[in-house]
Amino acid sequence: MPRISVFIGAKNDKGHVQAVIPSEDLEYYTALGFVTEADKAGEPKAEDNSELLALQEENKKLKADLTAVKKELTAAKKAVANGDSTN
Numbered sequence: 411m412p413r414i415s416v417f418i419g420a421k422n423d424k425g426h427v428q429a430v431i432p433s434e435d436l437e438y439y440t441a442l443g444f445v446t447e448a449d450k451a452g453e454p455k456a457e458d459n460s461e462l463l464a465l466q467e468e469n470k471k472l473k474a475d476l477t478a479v480k481k482e483l484t485a486a487k488k489a490v491a492n493g494d495s496t497n
Contacts, residue, residue: 416444417451426451 414433417426426448431439436446445451 414446416440416446417448418442418444419452419454421454424448425453 412433413430414436416429416431416436416439418429419425420427428448429439429444
């Protein structure tokens, strides 16, 4: 099976990484941004992490809400165990 080298930009000393792939898979790798010449590898693309950051912020808020609910539930359980009625 014939093989071919493909390259993509990376943050390393060479400025790219190399992969050796079956030549029949070249179209898939070019669709991912790989090129067949190291000089054309270019800068790595910056990732858009905005959705991930938004999800992380939402997760922090949900954890804080959950902690508050757990505290309220613990206090209510203690009140019931002591015979206190809040109803």
